[in-house]
């Protein structure tokens with residue numbers, strides 16, 4: 001029924017009664033399918049840049065085609081770009097598998113979201129207008145510092161890649177007495193069309209494939225973000241208005257009570 005997969009087991013008992021058992025295998029089949037889809041997608045994403053590298057190397061090795069210095073440099077630049085694409089993809093795939101490996105462990109570092117946001121925001125400040133504002137001095141969660149740092153990097157990186165050239169990008173932190181901290185990353189870019197919005201956290205899903213490839217995207221950034229936030233018992237959301245901008249937000253439970261304002 002409705003795409004379900006069942007296994008039927010029928011035994012004849014000593015009393016000559018029949019015992020019929022039904023096993024619902026739908027979940028096992030769907031996990032196996034999503035695993036197979038993931039491997040197929042990852043292989044496809046790697047095969048394309050690899051084929052480009054091989055094609056350009058073969059052309060360069062041909063004395064007739066690879067002789068011109070200008071052409072040679074252009075080809076080498078393309079090879080470097082494609083190799084970087086593979087490097088980013090492998091690094092994102094490794095991040096996903098590391099997160100999967102520790103998903104049942106409770107993260108325990110004491111992470112101050114205000115200090116960490118200032119630190120990560122500062123890494124990007126040379127290239128764009130990234131501002132960090134907070135309604136509190138500190139907002140401490142129990143987390144994995146490296147992973148939460150990666151979330152911030154991915155979100156700021158997306159805001160810069162798809163936002164208005166040169167910014168502005170605003171990171172905002174609001175700790176509430178309800179025991180939660182809300183962190184948002186906002187840009188003023190072209191935004192994401194409503195039909196794509198619910199799917200952008202899926203692995204390899206891109207709203208604008210050619211733009212993502214041109215800016216070096218792997219299609220894995222937001223799925224990494226969602227995995228990490230959920231591992232921290234938090235909630236990730238992305239909201240966007242085409243033509244106006246995008247706001248990515250996460251709510252995380254605070255570890256320490258906020259001092260009264």
Ligand code: ADP
Nearest residue numbers: 158162200206207208212217218219220221222
């Ligand atoms: P990618 O590596 O392609 O950037 P992500 O998983 O980080 O992959 O994001 C998935 C897709 O969502 C992107 O390809 C892009 O189309 C869209 N997207 C993500 N962030 C933004 C943003 N701030 N503004 C507009 N589009 C975005």
